Every structure is written in structure tokens, then in C-alpha cells.
Amino acid sequence: MSAAELKAETKDIVIDEVFPHAPEAIWKTLTSAQLIARWLMQPTGFEAVEGKAFTFQTTPGGDWDGVIHCRVLEVVANRRLVYAWKGGDERNTGYGAPLDTVVTWSLTPVEAGTRIRLVHAGFVMPRNESAYTVMSGGWKKVVKQLDEISSQET
Numbered sequence: 001m002s003a004a005e006l007k008a009e010t011k012d013i014v015i016d017e018v019f020p021h022a023p024e025a026i027w028k029t030l031t032s033a034q035l036i037a038r039w040l041m042q043p044t045g046f047e048a049v050e051g052k053a054f055t056f057q058t059t060p061g062g063d064w065d066g067v068i069h070c071r072v073l074e075v076v077a078n079r080r081l082v083y084a085w086k087g088g089d090e091r092n093t094g095y096g097a098p099l100d101t102v103v104t105w106s107l108t109p110v111e112a113g114t115r116i117r118l119v120h121a122g123f124v125m126p127r128n129e130s131a132y133t134v135m136s137g138g139w140k141k142v143v144k145q146l147d148e149i150s151s152q153e154t
Helices: 003-007 023-031 033-039 129-153
Strands: 010-019 053-057 067-076 080-087 099-110 113-124
Touching: 010 129, 023 033, 023 080, 023 099, 023 113, 023 129, 033 129, 113 129
Parallel strands: none
Antiparallel strands: 010 113, 053 067, 067 080, 080 099, 099 113
16 A cells, blocks of 8 residues: 555445354355355355455456455454455546455354454545445445345355
């Protein structure tokens, strides 16, 4: 990140929910490539192994090919999954502008099941305003689908 970007305002998307499933059921849904394809996008090369690079393909826009480049940064089974999420192209503004963020999934057992906390951090404003707006709504839908698929897997 450049010095100018460090001075820029950043925003994070935070979703905090409690689902009536064991952490192990949610973990399976978060870390199985076949299941990820059902609630997010089809990953290519995903494994829940620190250092593992993988990609998602979304709708291209402008000079961006639509590839989201990810790398697993941290894995604590049934508790925490963190990955880098990068995409976009320097020539784009709005949709497809450069994005260099981190997605963190935290699972905490609670009496009612499992608290899921998703933090997608590092949206640089105003450059990532478009991505932040679209993904704020998108992640809410994704987390609801994660709940539905986890209930099918228990």
C-alpha cells in the first residue's frame, strides 16, 4: 500500500450473526471448495492451508478480467479463516478499480450455536466506494446462504 493510500480513509464490512449450527458444520461450509461454490463463487485451487493461493472469477469490467486473487493467510480449524482478496485494474475507476483487502471469518461457540463474524477489511475510499457498496449488500446475502447450506450439512 502506498503512503497516500495509508492516509486515505478505509472502511470495513462487518457482519455478525449467530446461527444454530455447531462450529464444525459452519467450518465445513467455509472450507469445502464444493460448498463455497454454493454460497459464494466457485473457487479455483482453494484449500484451507496457510499460504495456498486460489482465485474466484466474477464479472469482468473495463480493463479488469474479473479474477479475484486470494491467498490463505491463517487457518485455525473450526475457529478462524483469513484470506487476502485482491482484484481490479489500475486503469479502472468504479467497478473493477484496484482492491487489496482481507477477509476474516471468526467462529465462536455460543449457547445458541455459533457466532459468525465476517470482516472484509481495507476498502480504500473513494477508490473502492463501488466495491464497498456492492459487497456490503452481497456479503449479507452470502452469510444467509452460508447458514442455509450449513443447516443442510449437519
